[in-house]
Each structure stands twice: as C-alpha cells, then as structure tokens.
Amino acid sequence: MTxxxxxxxxxxxxxxxQHPAAHGVSRLVLEMNGEVVERAEPHxxxxxxxxxxxxxxxxxxxxxxxxxxxxxxxxMAQEHAHSSAVERLLNCExxxxxxxxxVLFREITRISNHSxxxxxxxxxxxxxxxxxxxxxxxxKLLEFYERVSGARMHxxxxxxxxxxxxxxxxxxxxxxxxxxxxSSRIDELEEMSTGNRIWKQRLVDIGTxxxxxxxxxxxxxxxxxxxGVCWDLRRAAPYDVHDQLDPDVPVGTRGDRYDRYCIRIExxxxxxxxxxxxxxxxxxxxxxxxxxxxCPPSRCRMKLSMESSIHHFEPYTEGFxxxxxxxxxxxxxxxxxxxxxxxxxxxxxxxxxxxxAPGFAHSQGLDSMSKHHMPADVVTIIGTQDIVSGEVDR
Amino acid sequence: xxNWSRLSSLWPLLYATSCCFIEFAxxxxxxxxxxxxxxxxxSSPRQADLILTAGTVTMKMAPSLVxxxxxxxxxxxVIAMGACTIxxxxxxxxxxxxxxxxDKLIHVDVYLPGCPVHAIPIIIYYFLFK
Numbered sequence: 001m002t003x004x005x006x007x008x009x010x011x012x013x014x015x016x017x018q019h020p021a022a023h024g025v026s027r028l029v030l031e032m033n034g035e036v037v038e039r040a041e042p043h044x045x046x047x048x049x050x051x052x053x054x055x056x057x058x059x060x061x062x063x064x065x066x067x068x069x070x071x072x073x074x075x076m077a078q079e080h081a082h083s084s085a086v087e088r089l090l091n092c093e094x095x096x097x098x099x100x101x102x103v104l105f106r107e108i109t110r111i112s113n114h115s116x117x118x119x120x121x122x123x124x125x126x127x128x129x130x131x132x133x134x135x136x137x138x139x140k141l142l143e144f145y146e147r148v149s150g151a152r153m154h155x156x157x158x159x160x161x162x163x164x165x166x167x168x169x170x171x172x173x174x175x176x177x178x179x180x181x182x183s184s185r186i187d188e189l190e191e192m193s194t195g196n197r198i199w200k201q202r203l204v205d206i207g208t209x210x211x212x213x214x215x216x217x218x219x220x221x222x223x224x225x226x227x228g229v230c231w232d233l234r235r236a237a238p239y240d241v242h243d244q245l246d247p248d249v250p251v252g253t254r255g256d257r258y259d260r261y262c263i264r265i266e267x268x269x270x271x272x273x274x275x276x277x278x279x280x281x282x283x284x285x286x287x288x289x290x291x292x293x294x295c296p297p298s299r300c301r302m303k304l305s306m307e308s309s310i311h312h313f314e315p316y317t318e319g320f321x322x323x324x325x326x327x328x329x330x331x332x333x334x335x336x337x338x339x340x341x342x343x344x345x346x347x348x349x350x351x352x353x354x355x356x357a358p359g360f361a362h363s364q365g366l367d368s369m370s371k372h373h374m375p376a377d378v379v380t381i382i383g384t385q386d387i388v389s390g391e392v393d394r
Numbered sequence: 395x396x397n398w399s400r401l402s403s404l405w406p407l408l409y410a411t412s413c414c415f416i417e418f419a420x421x422x423x424x425x426x427x428x429x430x431x432x433x434x435x436x437s438s439p440r441q442a443d444l445i446l447t448a449g450t451v452t453m454k455m456a457p458s459l460v461x462x463x464x465x466x467x468x469x470x471x472v473i474a475m476g477a478c479t480i481x482x483x484x485x486x487x488x489x490x491x492x493x494x495x496x497d498k499l500i501h502v503d504v505y506l507p508g509c510p511v512h513a514i515p516i517i518i519y520y521f522l523f524k
C-alpha cells in the first residue's frame with residue numbers, strides 16, 4: 001500500500017470578535033501549521049470607546065463611572081485607583097473607616113472577579129458546572145454591592161475622599177455569614193478541578209511564562225506571581241490599611257496555567273481572610289474626608305442648612321479643583337496592576353488620565369504563550385490571562 | 395403549535411461586547427436561570443433566533459454585528475440591551491468611536507434600559523416581548 005505525500009500548508013484562521021470564549025471582543029488572527037498555532041496576533045480595539053478622551057471633558061466625580069466600566073468584572077478596584085490618584089493630588093486624608101470599607105469591598109471584588117475568571121476559563125476548557133456554582137456565589141456578592149451602593153455591578157461607590165455612603169445595618173453580619181460558607185464553596189470547586197486528570201492534562205505546561213518573560217512583557221498580578229516573582233502591590237507598596245492586614249501571597253513555580261489556577265483559588269481564600277480581618281478591625285467613624293469642598297454632605301444635612309446645600313451643589317455641578325500636578329497611582333486589581341496616571345492643570349477637569357490596564361500588557365504576551373499549541377489551548381490561554389476587552393481597549 | 399414552540403424556545407446568540415455581558419452571564423447562571431424559559435445560548439448565528447446586543451458597539455465592531463445579524467435565519471428578533479446599545483449611553487456625548495445606538499445598524503424590536511440592565515428586568519421584558 002502506498003501513502004501519498006501530502007503537503008500541509010500554513011493557513012490563517014480568524015478567531016473572530018464573536019466567539020463563545022466569551023471574553024468580550026477580541027479578535028485573534030492565528031497562523032496555523034496544520035493543527036498547531038505558529039503565531040497568534042491579537043487585533044484589539046473593537047471596544048475602544050474613547051474613555052480617556054471622554055474623561056477629559058468631565059469633572060473628577062463624573063469621571064468615576066468610566067473607571068467602573070473599563071474592567072467591568074472588578075469594578076471597585078478601578079474606582080479605588082481613580083480615587084487614590086485624585087486624593088494624592090489633593091493631598092487629602094481618607095478616614096480610617098473609609099479605608100477599611102474600601103479594602104473590604106476590594107477583596108469582595110477580588111473574589112467576584114476570580115470566580116468569574118476561573119469558571120469562565122473552566123467553561124472554555126470544557127467544565128460547565130463550576131460556572132453555575134460560582135455564579136451563585138457571585139450573585140451574593142453582587143447583592144452586597146447593591147445593598148451598599150444601589151447598583152449590582154457599576155457601583156461608583158469608592159469616591160475621592162472616602163466612600164459614597166456608610167454600610168447599611170446588617171451588611172457586616174451578612175458578609176460574615178458569606179465568608180463562613182464560602183470556603184466550602186471553594187473546596188467544592190477545587191474538588192471538581194484541581195485533582196482532575198483531564199483538568200491537569202489541559203492545564204499543566206500549557207501557556208508557560210518564565211519569570212524573565214513575565215517581567216519583560218510587563219505582566220503583573222497573577223501572571224507574574226505564577227512565574228515565581230513575588231510581587232504584590234498590597235505588600236510592596238501598601239496603600240490604605242493593607243499594612244495592618246496580614247494576607248499570604250501565593251506564588252507559583254512553573255508559570256503554566258495550572259499554577260495560575262491554583263494561585264487564583266488561593267487568592268480567593270486569602271481574600272476571605274482579609275475580609276474577616278477587616279470586619280473585625282473596622283472602627284466606627286466618618287466615611288468621607290472632612291473637607292466640604294471635596295465630599296458632599298449627607299442628604300439629611302443638606303436639607304437643613306444653606307451652607308450644606310451649597311456644599312452639595314458644588315461638587316455635583318462644577319466639581320472640585322485639583323492642584324496642577326501629576327501622579328501615577330496603581331492598585332493591585334484582581335487582574336494585575338491597574339494604574340492611573342493623572343495629570344491635572346488646576347481646573348475641575350483632568351487634563352489627562354492615562355489608564356494602565358493589566359490586560360493590555362497581558363495580551364501582548366498572547367503570541368509567545370500560544371506558540372506551538374492547539375487552537376483549543378489558545379482559547380484557554382486567553383482565559384488564564386484574564387483578558388477583558390473593556391480594559392484592553394478602554 | 396409551531397408558533398408555540400418557536401416562542402417557548404427562543405435561542406439567543408451568545409454575543410456580547412462589554413459590561414452587559416456580565417449580567418447576561420448571570421442570567422445563564424444558577425440564580426436567574428435562562429434555560430428554564432427555553433433560552434439556550436448558541437454560539438453560531440445560524441442557530442440563533444434572538445440577539446441580545448449586550449455591550450457598547452463601536453465602529454470597529456459594527457460590521458461584525460451587522461454580519462452576524464444577516465447570518466441569522468428568519469424569524470429573528472433583536473433586543474437592544476442597555477443604555478449603550480439604545481443611544482450610546484455614557485459614551486454618547488463625545489466619543490469618537492462609539493455607535494450611538496444599535497438601531498442605526500440593525501432593526502431593533504425591544505429596548506431594555508439600564509446600565510447595566512439588571513438581570514430580573516431582562517426576564518420580565520422577555521415575557522412581555524413574547
């Protein structure tokens with residue numbers, strides 16, 4: 001029997017903007033050699049909405065909801081970056097209770113983000129059950145968001161000067177009950193995946209990033225810690241009350257997808273620990289800075305005195321002016337280092353607000369991570385990098 | 395009978411660009427289960443009856459959206475979900491790349507206000523739409 005020699009030619013596959021890998025709009029052009037990807041070129045920009053330009057025409061408070069919507073899975077982390085940048089320019093002190101509330105909600109955001117990231121990643125790999133389980137937990141977290149700010153997702157809660165409103169009665173008790181049962185939920189998720197032979201086969205040694213590559217490409221967050229570099233902004237450059245809390249920082253060894261999965265699971269557990277510490281240590285007190293030019297008074301006080309009415313009117317219409325200066329403020333968002341470079345020219349509008357999104361740097365590395373893997377692995381590599389096109393494209 | 399079967403199992407396209415997708419995903423999740431109303435999200439437009447345009451549409455994405463709509467077989471329905479797809483939403487004032495409302499591109503049957511649209515109203519409006 002003779003076998004015919006067939007030539008396999010390279011061809012280009014369009015991994016189009018609409019695909020069930022469900023990470024927003026990201027278009028990849030894959031150059032394939034048979035079944036193996038030789039090159040993956042991301043074409044970003046399908047969700048470019050001109051956020052940074054729009055912000056230049058808004059006051060600092062009006063610019064806050066734009067931060068919510070850049071990475072729309074971890075909302076309060078972005079708000080925190082924006083608010084911290086403005087506070088740094090204003091040289092304003094945030095009250096201790098507000099700092100604890102911010103850290104509490106940032107860790108809630110971290111759990112929410114990791115639940116979504118891990119389980120949509122699992123769905124891409126093929127496991128559809130963790131998605132359903134984690135989304136139920138996520139619904140509870142979104143309910144906390146709604147109770148504190150009024151909106152399930154885009155909260156606009158962390159504002160320059162503090163937070164928008166105080167925690168409602170009973171919320172801390174409910175968050176506490178959530179933390180008590182959440183560790184078992186993580187255990188259930190782990191039971192499905194961590195020791196699973198199929199899961200390991202799909203994830204181990206795929207999408208490996210060395211520590212040097214991670215630093216060269218500008219990775220941050222889980223991508224960097226997965227490759228063995230112990231860099232967490234909460235430890236390296238503590239902000240708010242992070243120096244008084246005591247989380248462990250999980251670090252991986254091999255830099256493959258399995259390590260990153262394990263790190264995210266462990267980060268969820270550490271976030272639960274931080275939340276419990278915050279709830280225990282939270283003092284009573286003010287939740288906004290005392291500067292009436294910055295933070296509007298509460299509504300009941302606004303209706304009682306003329307001065308409070310003016311103090312309410314001013315921030316919401318004209319906004320507050322920020323001294324001419326510039327600052328780069330970064331926070332440890334769930335996806336990585338989310339930075340805001342804020343330049344102000346002394347007026348009530350930012351002159352320039354550059355967003356440093358972690359997903360942008362991660363999507364650069366997509367090509368080197370996907371080389372010599374199958375298209376199915378490319379899908380899951382996008383998932384492990386936790387790319388969200390809202391922050392990549394802004 | 396065929397009308398009943400079409401109404402009861404309106405399969406949406408798994409299409410989403412930005413934040414409203416997360417609410418869409420919550421609908422697929424366990425608390426607000428989409429599947430009990432017969433809505434199974436499909437990946438291919440050839441198998442979908444309904445497109446819930448979740449998320450801002452930019453000028454770069456617009457041709458893809460129109461192509462997806464044209465690839466859907468009749469009868470097809472469009473629900474414009476969220477402020478971004480109704481009028482451009484918070485990006486409608488000065489943005490240089492956002493399409494101000496998806497009805498400039500395709501025919502829309504239902505407009506769902508919200509930013510993002512809460513999961514429960516989607517279900518309510520879906521019933522009203524049926």
